[in-house]
Amino acid sequence: NAGVTQTPKFRVLKTGQSMTLLCAQDMNHEYMYWYRQDPGMGLRLIHYSVGEGTTAKGEVPDGYNVSRLKKQNFLLGLESAAPSQTSVYFCASSSLAQETQYFGPGTRLLVL
Amino acid sequence: KNQVEQSPQSLIILEGKNCTLQCNYTVSPFSNLRWYKQDTGRGPVSLTIMTFSENTKSNGRYTATLDADTKQSSLHITASQLSDSASYICVVSRHDSNYQLIWGAGTKLIIKP
Secondary structure, three states: OOOEEEEOOEEEEOOOOOEEEEEEEOOOOOEEEEEEEOOOOOOEEEEEEOOOOOOEEOOOOOOEEEEOOOOOEEEEEEOOOOHHHOEEEEEEEEOOOOOOOEEOOOEEEEEO | OOOEEEEOOEEEEEOOOOEEEEEEEOOOOEEEEEEEEEOOOOOOEEEEEEEOOOOEEEEOOEEEEEEOOOOEEEEEEOOOOHHHOEEEEEEEEEOOOOOOEEEOOOEEEEEEO
């Protein structure tokens, strides 16, 4: 099992550009999450999904959109990137809400 | 305000020594407390998860304790190895929100040979 995978691993964007980050899991988990991690801070939840076709806002959703068209995939979109979105983005999944979350390797995003 | 505070921010110890990392939280209502290990450039990996009724939980050389009355937790690492160099993150889950985890900023541990 590959677990949770993320693509791309690293990306540089110019302000105003758009991009999509892809997360895939092969553990048949219902719940999927997108986090961002900034230096000196704890992980912050951007959006999450409790099942195929459902999404919900987390702690810091502004500037991001998500879609969960297939159970195994969770996409994070940036419509118009801003320098404040420079961060490391992690995707995670879990079988139940209170169970252990399994994380992907992360995507490093630099917005110039 | 729901918060998770960890100390120290960073710690350097010699290989083979033991160490203890601290976590204080003000999250309420409490559901469970988790410790994650995050290697540099990697995603967090779960070490332990403890509910209200659990005082101690071990995972190999890692032992987590929980005092729900004082809202404190510790992670004890025994006979440290170079591979233990990482950030250790304390995470608390609220009982009234299935999806909100309150993440600490982590303790960066460096093991020197």
